[in-house]
Amino acid sequence: xxxxxxxxxxxxxxxxxxxxxxxxxxxxxxxxxxxxxxxxxxxxxxxxxxxxxxxxxxxxxxxxxxxxxxxxxxxxxxxxxxxxxxxxxxxxxxxxxxxxxxxxxxxxxxxxxxxxxxxxx
DNA sequence: GTGATGACGCAGT
DNA sequence: GACTGCGCCATCA
Numbered sequence: 458x459x460x461x462x463x464x465x466x467x468x469x470x471x472x473x474x475x476x477x478x479x480x481x482x483x484x485x486x487x488x489x490x491x492x493x494x495x496x497x498x499x500x501x502x503x504x505x506x507x508x509x510x511x512x513x514x515x516x517x518x519x520x521x522x523x524x525x526x527x528x529x530x531x532x533x534x535x536x537x538x539x540x541x542x543x544x545x546x547x548x549x550x551x552x553x554x555x556x557x558x559x560x561x562x563x564x565x566x567x568x569x570x571x572x573x574x575x576x577x578x
Numbered sequence: 579g580t581g582a583t584g585a586c587g588c589a590g591t
Numbered sequence: 592g593a594c595t596g597c598g599c600c601a602t603c604a
Contacts, residue, residue: 502599502600505586513584513585583604587598591594
């Protein structure tokens with residue numbers, strides 16, 4: 458067991474705001490997308506940066522979550538650089554029926570999924 | 579302990 | 592509508 462694995466196990470034991478972010482992200486239905494701000498608002502994180510930070514660490518923790526369905530408020534794939542290859546994010550979105558042009562979701566408001574509204578919380 | 583950084587958002591111009 | 596500056600909070604060097 459590597460230090461990395463031990464670190465992951467520790468993170469799995471302790472439930473932090475990251476787990477909440479992962480949980481909400483997994484609830485996003487295929488073909489839809491949401492924003493960092495809406496997730497931050499739904500979880501009352503106080504800052505959208507925390508959501509992006511949590512998703513960034515999600516790769517390190519080994520969690521497999523549809524992070525490609527989370528974009529910034531303009532519908533831009535601002536997190537694509539953290540995928541390997543970066544084009545993977547767009548490919549996954551297009552595979553789910555979401556059209557992406559110039560690293561931006563086409564008709565974003567139509568595919569926007571708001572947790573606070575959809576989950577009736 | 580302190581300063582810098584980050585997959586962002588909002589208000590002001 | 593586009594650009595800039597500031598705030599947000601956790602993590603890392």
